[in-house]
Amino acid sequence: xxxxxxxxxxxxxxxxxxxxxxxxxxxxxxxxxxxxxxxxxxxxxxxxxxxxxxxxxxxxxxxxxxxxxxxxxxxxxxxxxxxxxxxxxxxxxxxxxxxxxxxxxxxxxxxxxxxxxxxxxxxxxxxxxxxxxxxxxxxxxxxxxxxxxxxxxxxxxxxxxxxxxxxxxxxxxxxxxxxxxxxxxxxxxxxxxxxxxxxxxxxxxxxxxxxxxxxxxxxxxxxxxxxxxxxxxxxxxxxxxxxxxxxxxxxxxxxxxxxxxxxxxxxxxxxxxxxxxxxxxxxxxxxxxxxxxxxxxxxxxxxxxxxxxxxxxxxxxxxxx
Amino acid sequence: xxxxxxxxxxxxxxxxxxxxxxxxxxxxxxxxxxxxxxxxxxxxxxxxxxxxxxxxxxxxxxxxxxxxxxxxxxxxxxxxxxxxxxxxxxxxxxxxxxxxxxxxxxxxxxxxxxxxxxxxxxxxxxxxxxxxxxxxxxxxxxxxxxxxxxxxxxxxxxxxxxxxxxxxxxxxxxxxxxxxxxxxxxxxxxxxxxxxxxxxxxxxxxxxxxxxxxxxxxxxxxxxxxxxxxxxxxxxxxxxxxxxxxxxxxxxxxxxxxxxxxxxxxxxxxxxxxxxxxxxxxxxxxxxxxxxxxxxxxxxxxxxxxxxxxxxxxxxxxxxx
Numbered sequence: 001x002x003x004x005x006x007x008x009x010x011x012x013x014x015x016x017x018x019x020x021x022x023x024x025x026x027x028x029x030x031x032x033x034x035x036x037x038x039x040x041x042x043x044x045x046x047x048x049x050x051x052x053x054x055x056x057x058x059x060x061x062x063x064x065x066x067x068x069x070x071x072x073x074x075x076x077x078x079x080x081x082x083x084x085x086x087x088x089x090x091x092x093x094x095x096x097x098x099x100x101x102x103x104x105x106x107x108x109x110x111x112x113x114x115x116x117x118x119x120x121x122x123x124x125x126x127x128x129x130x131x132x133x134x135x136x137x138x139x140x141x142x143x144x145x146x147x148x149x150x151x152x153x154x155x156x157x158x159x160x161x162x163x164x165x166x167x168x169x170x171x172x173x174x175x176x177x178x179x180x181x182x183x184x185x186x187x188x189x190x191x192x193x194x195x196x197x198x199x200x201x202x203x204x205x206x207x208x209x210x211x212x213x214x215x216x217x218x219x220x221x222x223x224x225x226x227x228x229x230x231x232x233x234x235x236x237x238x239x240x241x242x243x244x245x246x247x248x249x250x251x252x253x254x255x256x257x258x259x260x261x262x263x264x265x266x267x268x269x270x271x272x273x274x275x276x277x278x279x280x281x282x283x284x285x286x287x288x289x290x291x292x293x294x295x296x297x298x299x300x301x302x303x304x305x306x307x308x309x310x311x312x313x314x315x316x317x318x319x320x321x
Numbered sequence: 322x323x324x325x326x327x328x329x330x331x332x333x334x335x336x337x338x339x340x341x342x343x344x345x346x347x348x349x350x351x352x353x354x355x356x357x358x359x360x361x362x363x364x365x366x367x368x369x370x371x372x373x374x375x376x377x378x379x380x381x382x383x384x385x386x387x388x389x390x391x392x393x394x395x396x397x398x399x400x401x402x403x404x405x406x407x408x409x410x411x412x413x414x415x416x417x418x419x420x421x422x423x424x425x426x427x428x429x430x431x432x433x434x435x436x437x438x439x440x441x442x443x444x445x446x447x448x449x450x451x452x453x454x455x456x457x458x459x460x461x462x463x464x465x466x467x468x469x470x471x472x473x474x475x476x477x478x479x480x481x482x483x484x485x486x487x488x489x490x491x492x493x494x495x496x497x498x499x500x501x502x503x504x505x506x507x508x509x510x511x512x513x514x515x516x517x518x519x520x521x522x523x524x525x526x527x528x529x530x531x532x533x534x535x536x537x538x539x540x541x542x543x544x545x546x547x548x549x550x551x552x553x554x555x556x557x558x559x560x561x562x563x564x565x566x567x568x569x570x571x572x573x574x575x576x577x578x579x580x581x582x583x584x585x586x587x588x589x590x591x592x593x594x595x596x597x598x599x600x601x602x603x604x605x606x607x608x609x610x611x612x613x614x615x616x617x618x619x620x621x622x623x624x625x626x627x628x629x630x631x632x633x634x635x636x637x638x639x640x641x642x
Contacts, residue, residue: 133510133512133531133532134512134515134516135511190455190456191454194515194528195454195455196566197567197568198519198521198524200566207515210454210456211454243564244518245517245518245519245520246518246519247518247519
């Protein structure tokens with residue numbers, strides 16, 4: 001099968017050697033990716049944005065980075081200057097995810113920024129979790145998504161890496177809410193993290209949840225819902241950091257083979273999920289790139305640099321040419 | 322305060338150097354403990370039982386090990402021979418917990434054994450989890466407890482290390498069901514395992530669960546319910562094994578200081594939970610031992626041999642003299 005212009009709507013590439021190690025897997029499988037800005041220091045100004053984009057372009061070919069910047073209290077002038085060169089602004093609730101200690105504590109602090117984003121048609125990307133009990137955090141955040149959707153009806157808001165089924169129900173209630181779904185929230189549950197021996201390699205935020213959540217997410221994705229888009233949240237950490245409890249799965253190497261198995265021949269829905277929905281929802285202008293997947297046994301890498309990928313060593317029925 | 326003859330109704334002591342490292346903490350705080358038999362090879366015959374009991378006695382003073390043996394298809398002669406020297410027989414559903422790969426796959430296979438145990442008044446100790454979704458395993462096992470309780474109305478059955486609130490409701494419905502509660506299921510939730518960075522040191526089976534479960538367990542314990550007994554399930558693993566995903570918390574060093582804080586002056590209920598309920602439910606004949614706890618700051622050990630204890634380094638308001 002041939003996919004037209006696959007886009008990963010949520011990708012962590014890191015910097016330096018790690019970036020060099022991991023970027024080939026995304027560049028091979030995707031035409032473009034939305035690049036997350038939670039580095040240390042974060043990508044939150046023109047200089048950092050440009051140098052990070054240059055680093056990505058210097059280490060890849062035929063791959064378009066759609067840059068995000070980290071939310072802070074930007075001025076209107078800053079946003080006017082950034083608008084043409086970014087895809088969205090990423091909002092992390094404080095202290096919930098990797099390197100997000102600088103996330104915005106009270107969302108109301110950035111309401112002036114959201115006003116301007118709405119005017120300038122800059123989407124808002126959100127890691128939606130409260131500080132509540134770990135399994136309730138996404139569900140509890142639904143009221144925040146609803147408030148944002150109502151308060152900024154023209155602002156396009158992306159609920160990132162949805163792991164709780166309840167959030168998906170918001171998509172049909174608010175025109176301006178969208179969702180990304182990761183490979184791991186689509187396929188895994190807490191059984192893969194704590195069901196046997198503890199498996200730190202499957203630890204991420206939001207945590208993978210119940211079979212009920214996973215099944216609801218699968219159903220939504222299989223339905224071809226226009227507002228659901230693939231975003232891997234592929235987030236490489238050196239193995240030694242994973243063993244110390246770092247959150248994030250490095251799924252990049254296995255995305256298309258795993259999704260090809262998941263869609264099991266339904267290329268039409270696969271194409272929507274991996275590209276068309278995103279391009280239509282956000283009028284993305286990404287150079288066309290065809291990616292061919294053939295039915296041939298392929299073994300996922302055991303290790304990439306210092307990182308253990310998701311599904312390391314698993315044999316897939318599909319291979320990316 | 323002075324506790325009379327505290328008993329830990331569920332303890333893993335291991336063997337060899339590990340046993341020598343960990344046993345002083347139990348022997349200091351407890352008059353007796355029910356010793357779990359899931360070693361490799363398991364304690365499931367007279368020779369192994371005797372040598373293991375000797376090892377425990379040789380490494381402790383003024384401490385009574387109440388020995389359990391591992392469930393298998395014992396003959397009546399074997400049980401007659403063992404009856405006087407064991408407290409209970411431990412049933413692990415296959416493959417669910419540490420070294421329980423030899424657990425009984427179908428409980429019906431051991432119905433003849435349960436018949437004889439009932440006649441001989443040997444209690445049954447059960448790790449009650451199905452092979453279902455990790456958070457549902459205890460709840461799903463309730464029907465097995467109910468069936469066992471009905472099929473063997475004179476057999477005393479202990480639901481070990483209860484982590485799901487629903488199981489406690491069975492205590493008032495079946496005369497012959499009892500429960501042990503650990504320190505970690507009493508005090509922790511999944512937030513302590515996966516709420517921040519992943520914390521492998523708080524990983525155990527059954528997993529610590531929701532605030533709702535923890536709160537219900539606390540309420541039951543505070544009520545002084547006669548059929549609820551303390552059983553630590555303290556289960557030391559070398560740190561290197563914990564980092565590889567081994568299940569179990571080594572709570573032994575901190576039990577009485579942590580419980581003293583939990584009961585916060587309600588010595589009467591503390592005494593029932595830590596001793597009286599067990600002695601009355603099972604007519605235990607344990608030599609009396611007074612354990613004094615004083616109100617004085619005490620810091621939990623950071624490390625014991627190769628093991629990181631629960632609440633390592635935490636400062637408690639109480640100290641065991």
